Amino acid sequence: MDNILEVKDLCGGYGEIRVLKGVSVSMKEGSVTAFVGSNGAGKTTLMRLLAGLIPVSEGHVTLNGTVLNKLAPPDRLALGLSLVPEGRMVFPDFTVADTLRMGAYAPHAREGWRDRAEQMYELFPRLRERKSSQAGYLSGGEQQMLALARSLMSKPRVLLLDEPTLGLAPAMVKELFSILSDIQKTGVTIGLVEQNVHAALSMADYAYVFEDGHVAFEGIGSEMLASPAVKAAYLGIDDAA
Numbered sequence: 353m354d355n356i357l358e359v360k361d362l363c364g365g366y367g368e369i370r371v372l373k374g375v376s377v378s379m380k381e382g383s384v385t386a387f388v389g390s391n392g393a394g395k396t397t398l399m400r401l402l403a404g405l406i407p408v409s410e411g412h413v414t415l416n417g418t419v420l421n422k423l424a425p426p427d428r429l430a431l432g433l434s435l436v437p438e439g440r441m442v443f444p445d446f447t448v449a450d451t452l453r454m455g456a457y458a459p460h461a462r463e464g465w466r467d468r469a470e471q472m473y474e475l476f477p478r479l480r481e482r483k484s485s486q487a488g489y490l491s492g493g494e495q496q497m498l499a500l501a502r503s504l505m506s507k508p509r510v511l512l513l514d515e516p517t518l519g520l521a522p523a524m525v526k527e528l529f530s531i532l533s534d535i536q537k538t539g540v541t542i543g544l545v546e547q548n549v550h551a552a553l554s555m556a557d558y559a560y561v562f563e564d565g566h567v568a569f570e571g572i573g574s575e576m577l578a579s580p581a582v583k584a585a586y587l588g589i590d591d592a593a
């Protein structure tokens with residue numbers, strides 16, 4: 353498998369504040385890559401840099417051989433990179449159906465949007481039930497599914513999700529992970545920022561642990577979970593406790 357996304361020596365942040373201090377990560381086509389680490393470690397900042405929401409100050413981001421550094425978010429979307437941001441960000445007044453349609457707004461995604469919306473209702477039966485409801489009236493879990501479905505409407509090759517399970521009930525977390533696994537089976541490459549370390553590493557082919565703006569540890573998700581030393585040192589999981 354080739355790397356569809358490559359990030360090399362990436363630095364960036366907010367104005368004078370440099371949050372990421374030389375981050376190199378890659379994602380293999382069709383894989384799931386997890387990004388974990390404590391609050392404030394820089395995971396969301398990485399997602400914003402990848403999506404083009406904040407500028408790269410050093411290093412580069414390459415998608416399928418194309419350097420993205422100077423490209424605006426819509427251009428990255430057209431190349432197949434889509435971010436489901438932290439906090440979902442669905443418009444509360446839009447209905448579920450309109451939100452899906454809006455997800456296919458980019459020129460490359462317009463053709464066949466009705467068929468794709470139908471596929472979304474197959475993948476997320478809850479959304480079909482709530483088709484005509486305004487997004488603001490959905491539960492947190494349903495809103496997360498809607499945000500995810502909206503992203504899929506843009507036909508991403510690489511789907512990035514920032515804390516998709518935050519605040520969701522355990523049953524909903526399970527349902528969401530199962531849907532992510534279905535999405536992976538369709539060939540979409542997934543990048544997952546998660547505080548739910550165990551679930552994320554169980555699903556991930558490869559994982560990066562962030563600390564203070566850099567990658568402190570990386571490896572195969574299942575191997576990391578199998579190592580008490582790695583868990584204690586990097587994941588805040590103490591088996592002896």
Ligand SMILES: Nc1ncnc2c1ncn2[C@@H]1O[C@H](COP(=O)(O)OP(=O)(O)O)[C@@H](O)[C@H]1O
Nearest residue numbers: 366369371389390391392393394395396397398
């Ligand atoms: N909009 C912002 N302006 C200034 N600093 C920010 C902003 N957003 C995040 N930060 C800072 O960047 C650092 C990394 O934050 P973030 O990327 O959100 O971490 P994580 O997602 O891993 O919790 C933190 O110190 C945070 O305070």
Ligand SMILES: [Mg+2]
Nearest residue numbers: 395396438515
């Ligand atoms: Mg975050």
